[in-house]
Amino acid sequence: xxxxxxxxxxxxxxxxxxxxxxxxxxxxxxxxxxxxxxxxxxxxxxxxxxxxxxxxxxxxxxxxxxxxxxxxxxxxxxxxxxxxxxxxxxxxxxxxxxxxxxxxxxxxxxxxxxxxxxxxxxxxxxxxxxxxxxxxxxxxxxxxxx
Numbered sequence: 524x525x526x527x528x529x530x531x532x533x534x535x536x537x538x539x540x541x542x543x544x545x546x547x548x549x550x551x552x553x554x555x556x557x558x559x560x561x562x563x564x565x566x567x568x569x570x571x572x573x574x575x576x577x578x579x580x581x582x583x584x585x586x587x588x589x590x591x592x593x594x595x596x597x598x599x600x601x602x603x604x605x606x607x608x609x610x611x612x613x614x615x616x617x618x619x620x621x622x623x624x625x626x627x628x629x630x631x632x633x634x635x636x637x638x639x640x641x642x643x644x645x646x647x648x649x650x651x652x653x654x655x656x657x658x659x660x661x662x663x664x665x666x667x668x669x
Contacts, residue, residue, distance in 0.1 A: 577599055621647075
């Protein structure tokens with residue numbers, strides 16, 4: 524008869540599930556943070572504290588978040604959260620780089636020969652679209668912000 528070695532181990536008993544089930548739990552966690560207004564409550568509790576500001580060099584609003592923008596944003600979020608834990612008031616107001624060649628290149632590549640006013644109009648619509656997309660993607664990374 525084969526011995527079940529699991530029965531011979533002295534393992535702690537916890538309420539943690541064996542399966543992380545992140546695809547289900549992550550949206551629930553984000554919704555709970557939103558409902559509890561975690562970011563706003565943190566800012567309220569630190570309203571009288573010394574100010575710490577991290578000036579964030581924003582990403583271009585020209586596509587989905589990729590490893591470079593994710594790493595950049597996560598590292599900056601860790602700095603802001605660590606300063607908050609040290610007792611500072613560390614608000615984070617995200618921004619996006621919405622002008623210049625990266626966005627214009629994407630717009631003109633889709634439709635050549637546009638009038639300058641039409642290029643600007645399409646660039647604005649393109650940037651606004653990706654600001655909304657990236658904002659939600661940053662939330663999925665756990666980044667808090669105003």
